[in-house]
Structures are given as structure tokens and as C-alpha cells.
Amino acid sequence: MTIIVTGGAGFIGSNFIFYMMKAHPDYRLVCLDKLTYAGNLSTLKGVLDMPSFRFVRGDICDRDLVYSLFDEEHPDAVVNFAAESHVDRSILDPSLFLQTNIIGTSVLMDAARRAGNIRFHQISTDEVYGDLPLDRKDLFFTETTPLHTSSPYSSSKAAADLLALSYHRTYGLPVTISRCSNNYGPYHFPEKLIPLMIINALKGKSLPVYGQGINVRDWLYVEDHCRAVDLILHKGRIGEVYNVGGHNEMRNIDIVRIILRQLGKSEDLITFVEDRKGHDLRYAIDPQKISSELGWLPETKFEDGIRKTIKWYLDNESWWQEIIDGEYQDYYERMYSGRLEPR
Numbered sequence: 001m002t003i004i005v006t007g008g009a010g011f012i013g014s015n016f017i018f019y020m021m022k023a024h025p026d027y028r029l030v031c032l033d034k035l036t037y038a039g040n041l042s043t044l045k046g047v048l049d050m051p052s053f054r055f056v057r058g059d060i061c062d063r064d065l066v067y068s069l070f071d072e073e074h075p076d077a078v079v080n081f082a083a084e085s086h087v088d089r090s091i092l093d094p095s096l097f098l099q100t101n102i103i104g105t106s107v108l109m110d111a112a113r114r115a116g117n118i119r120f121h122q123i124s125t126d127e128v129y130g131d132l133p134l135d136r137k138d139l140f141f142t143e144t145t146p147l148h149t150s151s152p153y154s155s156s157k158a159a160a161d162l163l164a165l166s167y168h169r170t171y172g173l174p175v176t177i178s179r180c181s182n183n184y185g186p187y188h189f190p191e192k193l194i195p196l197m198i199i200n201a202l203k204g205k206s207l208p209v210y211g212q213g214i215n216v217r218d219w220l221y222v223e224d225h226c227r228a229v230d231l232i233l234h235k236g237r238i239g240e241v242y243n244v245g246g247h248n249e250m251r252n253i254d255i256v257r258i259i260l261r262q263l264g265k266s267e268d269l270i271t272f273v274e275d276r277k278g279h280d281l282r283y284a285i286d287p288q289k290i291s292s293e294l295g296w297l298p299e300t301k302f303e304d305g306i307r308k309t310i311k312w313y314l315d316n317e318s319w320w321q322e323i324i325d326g327e328y329q330d331y332y333e334r335m336y337s338g339r340l341e342p343r
């Protein structure tokens with residue numbers, strides 16, 4: 001089986017490539033990635049020379065490139081991780097999010113149709129459901145929760161989901177969609193909450209926490225997400241959406257405290273900064289459908305996952321140091337300078 005994995009130089013896509021190489025050593029994996037600021041070829045250095053792997057630098061919006069790649073590779077399936085994925089960046093400039101997340105997905109699906117309606121899996125997010133109130137612990141996102149987006153990022157992902165479902169209904173494209181909660185683990189880009197806090201704590205820098213840090217996210221170790229996608233790709237029902245998450249709700253501030261404790265650093269490093277615009281309060285997934293239909297349940301407990309993640313960042317300083325020495329630094333300054341006053 002040949003699978004085109006888009007966005008495979010990013011956080012979850014790279015972990016998916018590593019996971020699939022182990023789980024299905026006979027598969028051929030072709031990674032198509034534009035290498036934006038979030039894509040890092042060094043992440044893939046361990047697999048670049050493997051005969052069952054090919055890396056192609058390119059934009060999923062580039063129709064000619066995508067069509068010729070499909071003509072060369074004759075893929076059996078596409079898993080689309082490629083996206084602009086950071087909410088804060090979508091608030092600064094939504095246009096690229098619409099281009100990559102919506103138009104790019106449609107180009108890939110057109111290529112999948114042109115290649116004979118091959119299997120297409122769209123990686124989506126629980127953010128398409130908007131948020132839940134903090135004081136209603138009984139409420140969870142199910143696959144029938146109405147889409148109710150808050151940011152240009154989540155709106156672009158919701159649009160891509162609707163487009164994917166329409167390609168299934170209109171053209172019979174064998175589509176599935178997974179909507180996952182927040183992932184954490186190795187190779188997570190330093191602008192996201194968990195790596196940002198680990199790295200700043202290691203450097204003895206202040207840890208900027210939005211608002212009061214009471215926003216709740218449902219955290220999933222990235223490998224559990226990869227296993228879910230593998231299952232959906234092979235056994236999921238066509239035309240269906242599957243929520244992926246593991247009843248692992250944590251407040252941002254509690255995660256920051258756990259990281260500081262594990263690194264033996266003081267809580268004085270925490271600095272509360274002005275809240276994100278439209279900041280979603282709580283996300284919480286009900287994974288009943290994927291567990292009853294496909295037998296999926298998360299395997300990594302948060303205590304173990306965060307320990308492994310912190311260890312990974314300690315052992316792989318050169319990976320993240322290269323990133324923060326580069327263009328990311330300007331972005332970091334723009335986002336947080338002027339917000340770092342204690343409140």
C-alpha cells in the first residue's frame with residue numbers, strides 16, 4: 001500500500017510516519033510538505049534514506065505538482081495533516097489558513113478523485129465544535145455536536161470537513177474525518193503550550209500563561225492519535241466522522257505547574273498575560289464512537305506521557321534550539337513582547 005502523508009514534517013504528521021513505518025513495514029509512505037515555519041526536515045532525518053519512504057517538498061495548493069505526484073506514485077490512500085495549525089497566527093492573518101486548510105484540502109481531494117476515487121482521510125480538530133462551559137462537566141463533544149467555530153483556524157478546518165463530506169456525497173470519494181483533541185509529545189513545535197513551557201522553564205525564562213490559565217483542554221499523547229488514524233484508515237466506516245480524545249481534561253495552569261514541578265523549577269516563573277482573543281474555555285471529547293466501533297482507547301496516561309515528553313525535550317535540545325534560533329524568534333517577540341507584564 002502506498003500512502004501520501006501531507007504535512008509529515010510537522011508535529012503529528014511526523015509522528016504518524018514513524019508510527020506507520022513500525023506498524024506497517026511493508027507500506028510505502030510519501031510525505032508531501034511545503035516546509036513552512038512549522039515543518040522541519042531534520043525531524044525526518046532518521047527515515048529520509050529509507051527505501052520505503054520518499055519526501056517531496058511542495059504545496060498542497062499547487063494543483064500541477066499534486067497531480068503529477070499522484071501520477072508518479074499511484075497512491076492507495078491520502079492522509080491530510082498539512083495545515084496552518086496555530087490559532088494565534090490565524091488571528092494575526094487568516095488568509096493563509098483559508099488557502100492551505102480549505103483550498104489545499106480540495107486540491108488533494110480532486111487529485112484523489114482523479115486517481116480513481118482513492119481513500120482519503122482528513123485530519124481535523126475538536127476545535128470545530130467551539131467550546132464548552134467550564135461549569136458543565138457533564139457536557140462533551142460528540143460527532144453530532146453542531147459546528148460552532150471561534151477562530152479563523154477552526155473555521156477553516158470546519159470548512160474543510162464540510163467540503164470532505166460533500167466530496168463523499170457528491171462524488172462518492174471514500175472519505176473519513178477524525179476530530180482530535182490537543183496532542184502533546186515529541187517534535188511539538190515550540191510555540192505550542194507544552195513545549196513552550198518546558199523550554200522556557202529550562203532556560204529560566206518567564207512562562208507566559210494566557211488569562212488566569214483556567215482554560216481546559218483534553219490532552220492526548222500523539223502516538224495514541226496516530227494509532228486512531230491508522231485504525232480509521234483501515235477499518236473506519238466511509239463517510240463518517242470520528243472524535244478522538246481520552247477524557248484527559250486539564251487546566252492550562254495545572255499543566256504548567258506539573259512541568260515546573262518535574263523540572264524542579266519555581267512557580268515564580270509563571271507570568272499571567274493578556275488573554276487570547278475569543279479564547280475557547282473548555283474542550284472535551286466523547287470518544288464513545290471510535291471506542292465502540294473500532295476498539296480504540298488511549299493507552300498513555302497523562303503522567304507517563306508528560307514525563308516522556310519532558311525527557312524528549314531534555315534529550316533533543318539541538319532540535320528545538322535550531323528552531324528558536326531562527327525565524328521563530330521574531331514571531332515569539334511579536335506575540336509576547338508587551339504582554340509580559342505580571343497581572
Ligand SMILES: NC(=O)c1ccc[n+]([C@@H]2O[C@H](COP(=O)([O-])OP(=O)(O)OC[C@H]3O[C@@H](n4cnc5c(N)ncnc54)[C@H](O)[C@@H]3O)[C@@H](O)[C@H]2O)c1
Nearest residue numbers: 007009010011012034035036038039059060082083182183
Ligand atoms: N496539534 C494538535 O494538538 C492538533 C489537534 C487536533 C488536530 N490537529 C490537526 O492535525 C494536523 C497537524 O497538526 P500539527 O500540530 O502537526 O501541525 P504543524 O503545524 O506542526 O504541522 C503542519 C505541517 O504542514 C505543513 N504545511 C503547512 N502548509 C502546507 C501546505 N500548503 N502544503 C504542504 N504542507 C504544508 C507544514 O510545513 C508542517 O510540516 C492539522 O491539520 C491540525 O489541524 C492538531
